[in-house]
Amino acid sequence: MILSELADAAARALGARATAAEPVGGGSINQAARVTLDDGRRIFVKHSAGAPPGSFRAEAEGLAWIAGAGALRTPAVLALVEGGDAPLLALERIDRPPAPPGRGADFGPARTALPAPGPPSLCAPLDR
Numbered sequence: 001m002i003l004s005e006l007a008d009a010a011a012r013a014l015g016a017r018a019t020a021a022e023p024v025g026g027g028s029i030n031q032a033a034r035v036t037l038d039d040g041r042r043i044f045v046k047h048s049a050g051a052p053p054g055s056f057r058a059e060a061e062g063l064a065w066i067a068g069a070g071a072l073r074t075p076a077v078l079a080l081v082e083g084g085d086a087p088l089l090a091l092e093r094i095d096r097p098p099a100p101p102g103r104g105a106d107f108g109p110a111r112t113a114l115p116a117p118g119p120p121s122l123c124a125p126l127d128r
Contacts, residue, residue, distance in 0.1 A: 001047055001086060007035045010045040010090045013079035034093060042095070043078060047088040056080055056089040063091075071113035 001009075007021035016037040024034050030048040037043065046056070060077040067074040079090035 071110040
């Protein structure tokens with residue numbers, strides 16, 4: 001999927017129009033983009049035509065689980081589009097400067113605040 005199509009699909013899922021889009025890293029094995037919408041929102045979008053069914057839903061559920069613990073800053077899930085040739089996950093875009101050296105030390109204590117064993121979607125196989 002070309003960048004403009006990805007931006008437009010994400011914008012439609014949010015009832016808006018894309019005014020700008022740029023490719024970015026951070027999508028792991030997925031295509032990722034920063035998208036600006038005509039209502040002023042700025043979002044982060046992940047897409048992969050080859051994503052296993054349910055993978056973006058599992059990620060959305062995992063992010064909600066992490067956010068629910070209140071220990072780690074987690075982007076809000078704004079839209080989930082499954083099926084077809086344009087599955088995508090649109091997230092709140094968090095713009096901030098790189099963390100200072102040693103900042104990762106905060107992750108350990110925050111991680112212990114997460115409930116075990118994890119969100120159900122991460123403990124079950126994906127439908128294939």
